Amino acid sequence: MSAPRFGATPSRSTRNIILIVIGVLFLVPILAMIEFTLEIGQPVKGVQQYGIQHYLDVFNPANESTYDGLFQGVQNSLVIALFTVIIILVLLLPTMILIELKFPRFRKVLEFICLIPITIPTVVLVVGFIPAYRAVAQIFGSTPYTLAFAIGIICLPYAFRPIATNLAAVEVTTLSEAARSLGASWLQVMVRVILPNLRRGILSAVLLTVAVVLGEYTIASFLSQTTFQTALLLIQQTDPYAGVIFAVFALVFVFILLVLIGRVGTLRGGRAARKRVAK
Amino acid sequence: MRGAGKPSRRRSAVWLGLTPFAIYIILFLAIPAVLAVGSGFFSAAGSFTFDNFAALADPSIQADYLGTVGLSAVTAVLGAVIGALVSFALLATKPDGGLRTAIDSASSVLAQFGGVMLAFAFIVTIGTQGLITRWLVQAGLEQNIFNHSASGGTLIYTVAGLSIPYLYFQIPLMVLTFMPAMEGLKATWGEANATLGGTRFTYWTRIGFPILAPAFFGSLILLFANAFSSYATAAALISQGGIIPLDIRGYVNSEVVVGHANGAGVLALLMVVTMIIVMWLYSLLERRASRWRS
Secondary structure (H helix, E strand, O other): OOOOOOOOOOOHHHHHHHHHHHHHHHHHHHHHHHHHHHEEEEEEOOEEEEOOHHHHHHHOHHHOOOOHHHHHHHHHHHHHHHHHHHHHHHHHHHHHHHHHHHOHHHHHHHHHHHHHHHHOOHHHHHHHHHHHHHHHHHHHOOOHHHHHHHHHHHHHHHHHHHHHHHHHHOOHHHHHHHHHHOOOOHHHHHHHHHHHHOHHHHHHHHHHHHHHHHHOOHHHHHOOOOOHHHHHHHHHHHOHHHHHHHHHHHHHHHHHHHHHHHHHHHHOOHHHHHHHHHO | OOOOOOHHHHHHHHHHHHHHHHHHHHHHHHHHHHHHHHHHHEOOOOOEOOHHHHHHHOHHHHHHHHHHHHHHHHHHHHHHHHHHHHHHHHOOOOOOOHHHHHHHHHHHHHHOOOOHHHHHHHHHHHOOOOHHHHHHHHOOOOOOOOOOOOOOOOHHHOHHHHHHHHHHHHHHHHHHHHHHHHHOOOHHHHHHHHHOOOOHHHHHHHHHHHHHHHHHHHHHHHHHHHHHOOOHHHHHHOOOOOOHHHHHHHHHHOOOOOOOOOHHHHHHHHHHHHHHHHHHHHHHHHHHHHHHOO
16 A cells, blocks of 8 residues: 555554454454364363264254254244245335335334334334234244244344335336336236335345244243254253354354345446446 | 225224234333333322432432443443444444354344343353353462452442443444445545545544534444433343343332332333433434435
């Protein structure tokens, strides 16, 4: 870097020092988790043995009953994730499109509503969910899947943002008027014009929703339902290795999800990039 | 011309389209929120009362409230300063380069990484038998900060110790929220400063800090709110009270604490009032911060 620097940009060495120091600090807990799962037995004369024994144990069919609760929790969480995604796609998405097309003056109201779950902590909402779910249990029975209604609420802020960004970038009104004037029915406008233009926002919203559901602990624990997170805490008391192994898996899974979201995000710049290539 | 001539019916059909979402919001957001903060005003028998507010006079609740505010403030300030440093360092990376993308993705993962899994990560790092704790013991520090904190116990299981795992999601959240403001610093401002004979020191004191200040404090408030409303990480580490969210758990699990059956509702109201004040401050600062963007 020989060019004189005028603005805020730090020098290369300043950058490296900051990023390396903080990066290492952030790596330590991750490495500690991996180290912990690879331990075998107690250290002998201060020397720790390592191996993949605990990983084999978790997937050994002979231990199935030990990890039954955990696998049940994972399964419940996946079904809840599916239902929550349906709530987002069936309730939130059409409402956002409708407001964009027909009631743009309500845009701020919808945004306000969708951001409320950030202002009201989940642990507060849950105090209200407990009596509300007594009514829910009478209608649907006490199954973990009904948690999707409550978790859908705390997903609203995460699902709203990417769809709203996408809606703002696409001229939905112009597109739908053009399609309508060419004789398309509203169904055709929706399926062939609007939804394809929103697929990036929708995909991000869906992936974020899945990530939030898999990490959700507060609602499930207060409503005494078994989900991935509550089962994780339970198994950790009897078998800490299994708890940490699954935490590592979940971390990797969520990382992949969010990298996918990042990919989806950069694809948005695809058009501009292609234009650049065309020049 | 389908639908022409009967606009009023069409219009009401469109209104009808908003009802499913409205019903969902009323049933699962409005009603629970009202039940949560309203339950504090009712006795176990269902009559209106202010008796539950006696919970606020409880010295242990008062101490826990201060503890929650303290924990949120400390992790917000440290998280904001360290996160701002990382954002500053990121200015020297290519916006669409590999390093920036990797740190962006890692930040969004870690900002979400609250809860049970985060608690595990720190139990195996600085818990009684944690990696770092064992290293310190091997290095001759039989009693170190992690296994022998100010209160004598293992640091990670105390409210003060919570600040360490909390920082693990606060710093990435700061990077995510503060980076756009950092990127908003225009190169021309630096050139103008240099042309007028300014140094890098004057650049920061006269241009950088004043422009970034509203965004910085806005993000700091967001971090405060984030820590204040966190529950899962603390719940996985601490089995008793210590912060207000854990006291809510205590009240809910043992609903018949003599004198204040609906104490959870009072604490819920306390948290909501605090959050509303905090978010109001945020909206004030956000308005100032957005002046320099676009």
